[in-house]
Amino acid sequence: MANGSFEGLYTFLEVAEIYGIDDSCLRKQVARDKFVVGEDVKKMGRTWIITEQAMIKTFGTLKFEDYKKKLEKKEKAEAKKLAAQMAKSKGSRSNNKVHNMNEKEEKIKDSWVSNEINGIELKSFAFNTNNSE
Template identity: 60%
Template structure:
């Protein structure tokens, strides 16, 4: 685990989602000394944080792997959706650019020199 990184750290709410274990049961395990404080788990404010290694050691790898796979699929789908949105916006921008070029007298070849415009203030 890298210093300053949250990768590999999970909250008790994450464990509840992954394994279906109520957070009160987890707090009881802490009170009974089932985890090594400041090595397996740490309390930050009112939130308990657990390392991935301690989580897998105490609750198993199967449900955790399913959870990771599910999250990867969801992230992949979100990237596809965002990519489609970006491409739609990109196309509309290029349409505006084409319209601007057509309306520009310089690029259309109508004006063969400098085009001066007057402004009123």
């Protein structure tokens, strides 16, 4: 078990879901010393956790491997769905922005061509370069 990592640790509720058993079964096994407390299992607050090794040793690998495959498929599907949503929203936003920019530019161009925009005519100006103040 790596320090600071929760990989390979499962709550009793997760184990119960994986193996189709009641989580009280696991607590009873702890009470009967089937697990080494502090090594195989540990109570954190009100939640019991178990190492992957202890879980497999006690309940086997078949259902656990099925669980991991299902979890992997679910994660891939969610990642694919998220990527599709991001691509869709990114594409529609940028297309709208380009469309709006082009539309504004066309209006400005048309206004200049048809002399609808009247600017202020600047006839003359002078800079004060006198630094003696």
